Amino acid sequence: MxxxxxxxxxxxxxxxxxxxxxxxxxxxxxxxxxxxxxxxxxxxxxxxxxxxxxxxxxxxxxxxxxxxxxxxxxxxxxxxxxxxxxxxxxxxxxxxxxxxxTQADFGNNVELLKRLGAERLEPARTASPEGILMLGHYAKPLSGAELSERLESILQRDLVAAVVSDKPIQRIAVCTGGGQGFIEDALNAGADAFVTGEVSEQTVHVARECGIQFFAAGHHATExxxxxxxxxxxxxxxxxxxxxxxxxxxx
Ligand SMILES: [Zn+2]
Known part of the structure; x- marks a missing residue:
């Protein structure tokens, strides 16, 4: 060609x-x-x-x-x-x-959400460009421990960092790679959990103090x-x- x-x-x-x-x-x-x-x-x-x-x-x-x-x-x-x-x-x-x-059918965010078994995928309106933060839903909510396990088994590696609570996860937000700065957009989009590749010191405080579960699963692995x-x-x-x-x- x-x-x-x-x-x-x-x-x-x-x-x-x-x-x-x-x-x-x-x-x-x-x-x-x-x-x-x-x-x-x-x-x-x-x-x-x-x-x-x-x-x-x-x-x-x-x-x-x-x-x-x-x-x-x-x-x-x-x-x-x-x-x-x-x-x-x-x-x-x-x-x-x-x-x-950001690609809507096979981009990094969508592909990871599909593998995580999330449904009703949609871009978060709180972040741009469109699709940089994608949302998915679980009809049957997951626990933080279940999401951790699922990430580790799909990505074949240990998580880099996680802030997990007992709150069931129904709405999940994903921004692959070095997306930790989008945690507040994930929060504003009403997500119960935010998955990205990397973590910064302050990301952990936002997760702990604002009540959003957080998972850094590797920049390379998520992309x-x-x-x-x-x-x-x-x-x-x-x-x-x-x-x-x-x-x-x-x-
Ligand atoms: Zn990247």
């Missing part, structure tokens, strides 16, 4: 033009014009690039790419090595950040599923070969 045709479709699925972000979304490093084998993964680290090369991929599709607002601009050190490896292999790097968190689902969608729609590779990260 022509790379630019694929990009046009992806940009449309992910509503890229409507979302303000901290990095460029779409093609970040240009490689060959024809795409036949895509490797998907969370972050375009050197290890993931190498594994993509090892399986013979021509395109790498990730959630965390490069060129973040505020980062040092010179292409030196780690950044040089990564970009050099991509360019010398003529490999495309395609990245979608916030558009992939595996959007890019994986996007890859599956690409394989199904366009018949391209897509391989998801998880390079584990304890953060």
């Amino acid at each position: 022509r790379r630019d045709d694929l990009l046009a479709e992806l940009n449309r699925w992910l509503n890229v033009e409507q979302i303000q972000d901290y990095c460029p979304n779409g093609l970040q490093v240009e490689g060959r014009e024809t795409v036949s084998h895509i490797v998907t993964g969370v972050t375009a680290s050197q290890a993931l690039i190498q594994q993509a090369l090892d399986v013979g991929a021509d395109t790498l599709l990730v959630h965390h790419g490069y060129f973040w607002k505020g980062e040092a601009q010179p292409i030196t050190g780690m950044k040089k090595r990564r970009i050099e490896t991509l360019l010398s292999a003529n490999m495309n790097l395609i990245a979608y950040h916030l558009p992939l968190d 595996r599923y959007g890019v994986k689902a996007l890859g599956e969608q690409i394989a199904e729609q366009f018949g391209l070969r897509v391989t998801f590779i998880d390079v584990d990260n304890p953060a």
Whole structure:
């Protein structure tokens, strides 16, 4: 498939033009014009690039790419090595950040909520861009201990931090990755529990003092599923070969 045709479709699925972000979304490093084998993964680290090369991929599709607002601009050190490896292999790097968190059918937030068995998914009106904080409901309320167990078994890791109480959880809010700052939006949206990837010192106080249960389940672990689902969608729609590779990260 022509790379630019694929990009046009992806940009449309992910509503890229409507979302303000901290990095460029779409093609970040240009490689060959024809795409036949895509490797998907969370972050375009050197290890993931190498594994993509090892399986013979021509395109790498990730959630965390490069060129973040505020980062040092010179292409030196780690950044040089990564970009050099991509360019010398003529490999495309395609990245979608916030558009992939917020996507309504297969974004990171929606994919995690589905795995957690929540229903009636909807974006919280208290947070923007739309979909950055997603709500789900449990017809049969869960306890905090049950939600902890469910997270650990789905994500295959221990929680980073949790504030759990006896209050049944009926409404759950999710913002994957470094979303701890959305705890107040989750509270304002009436959530009984808030799940994200990371924790800050103050997040714990908000949870304890405002009565919302809180679960930090890992930045990487909570963000595996959007890019994986996007890859599956690409394989199904366009018949391209897509391989998801998880390079584990304890953060
Ligand atoms: Zn992230």
